[in-house]
Amino acid sequence: GQQLNQSPQSMFIQEGEDVSMNCTSSSIFNTWLWYKQDPGEGPVLLIALYKAGELTSNGRLTAQFGITRKDSFLNISASIPSDVGIYFCAGRRSYNPTGRRALTFGSGTRLQVQP
Amino acid sequence: NAGVTQTPKFQVLKTGQSMTLQCAQDMNHNSMYWYRQDPGMGLRLIYYSASEGTTDKGEVPNGYNVSRLNKREFSLRLESAAPSQTSVYFCASSDWPGGTDTQYFGPGTRLTVL
Numbered sequence: 001g002q003q004l005n006q007s008p009q010s011m012f013i014q015e016g017e018d019v020s021m022n023c024t025s026s027s028i029f030n031t032w033l034w035y036k037q038d039p040g041e042g043p044v045l046l047i048a049l050y051k052a053g054e055l056t057s058n059g060r061l062t063a064q065f066g067i068t069r070k071d072s073f074l075n076i077s078a079s080i081p082s083d084v085g086i087y088f089c090a091g092r093r094s095y096n097p098t099g100r101r102a103l104t105f106g107s108g109t110r111l112q113v114q115p
Numbered sequence: 116n117a118g119v120t121q122t123p124k125f126q127v128l129k130t131g132q133s134m135t136l137q138c139a140q141d142m143n144h145n146s147m148y149w150y151r152q153d154p155g156m157g158l159r160l161i162y163y164s165a166s167e168g169t170t171d172k173g174e175v176p177n178g179y180n181v182s183r184l185n186k187r188e189f190s191l192r193l194e195s196a197a198p199s200q201t202s203v204y205f206c207a208s209s210d211w212p213g214g215t216d217t218q219y220f221g222p223g224t225r226l227t228v229l
Contacts, residue, residue, distance in 0.1 A: 004157070006157075031216075033217065033218075035220075040222075040223075041222055041223070042119070042205050042207075042220035042221050042222045042223050043158070043205070043220045044220070045217055045218075045219065048217050088157055088158070090157075090158075092216075102148075102160045102163065102173055102174070103158075103160070103218060104157075105157025105158045105159070106157050107155060107156055107157050108155075108157060
């Protein structure tokens with residue numbers, strides 16, 4: 001199936017530092033979504049992107065839809081301990097033979113923040 | 116407004132046993148989905164339903180059946196559980212068609228098959 005390459009796999013940072021993570025694909029996507037998953041919980045939507053080049057912020061989080069439509073980036077500024085969790089990118093292609101509205105997920109970036 | 120709810124939260128089965136995972140949403144969404152999440156991997160789509168009475172296979176449908184009971188409820192059934200089905204199962208819903216199709220997830224069901 002379609003793969004999304006998400007990196008880094010894990011990060012251990014100090015409180016107050018900025019964080020960057022990204023997802024890349026060999027295929028074009030027409031929607032990019034970023035989710036956060038806390039331990040024992042389901043993913044929660046952080047930011048949704050629908051147009052190439054789009055830059056969207058949600059508080060300290062900023063995400064961008066790459067102009068090639070094959071990648072997306074998430075930045076977290078001034079990290080705090082509650083940012084700990086797993087961050088997933090997800091993309092939807094214009095056409096997906098296994099499900100018209102199916103999302104393809106990256107494998108996640110595990111973020112740990114040292115107070 | 117509870118969003119997406121799932122029951123049970125935890126379940127242990129023996130190989131060959133059957134069970135049904137329940138999912139309900141109160142957001143009046145048309146589309147509902149079942150995913151599984153395995154360690155170190157992203158979520159993979161099992162089945163989805165774009166409207167009441169319709170269901171379609173996703174990426175990993177083998178060993179599962181689904182029922183879209185009504186607009187609110189979408190159940191996932193394991194007829195004969197296998198250890199390979201040990202996973203965390205997430206239900207999701209979205210307001211497609213007609214909306215942005217952003218998917219909202221339930222809290223998950225943690226299933227262990229011995």
